[in-house]
Amino acid sequence: xxxxxxxxxxxxxxxxxxxxxxxxxxxxxxxxxxxxxxxxxxxxxxxxxxxxxxxxxxxxxxxxxxxx
Ligand SMILES: N[C@@H](CCC(=O)N[C@@H](CS)C(=O)NCC(=O)O)C(=O)O
Numbered sequence: 001x002x003x004x005x006x007x008x009x010x011x012x013x014x015x016x017x018x019x020x021x022x023x024x025x026x027x028x029x030x031x032x033x034x035x036x037x038x039x040x041x042x043x044x045x046x047x048x049x050x051x052x053x054x055x056x057x058x059x060x061x062x063x064x065x066x067x068x
Contacts, residue, residue, distance in 0.1 A: 001033075003059055004050045008033070 001008050013021065013030050024039045025032040032041035040046055051060050061067045 001046075001050060004054055004057075006050055 016024075018028075022028055024034065025041045027041070029041055031043060031046070032039055033046055035049070040049055047060070051058060
């Protein structure tokens with residue numbers, strides 16, 4: 001998100017009540033993000049989401065091997 005210049009607020013997981021955490025991240029894993037569409041976890045999915053949102057300014061190479 002820093003790389004993409006996306007504004008965000010970081011919340012320490014210790015500040016979130018456990019039920020609320022599990023509503024946001026059902027496996028209880030961190031990190032996760034809240035976006036207008038809902039919550040996203042998995043650190044592989046999050047960069048892909050932002051990459052697709054700002055496709056005109058890619059940071060992931062189009063070439064599958066280079067992207068990997
Ligand atoms: N596959 C997840 C793994 C995330 C993960 O395992 N996070 C650890 C902290 S670094 C965690 O939430 N551990 C708590 C738990 O497993 O209950 C990702 O890449 O986002």
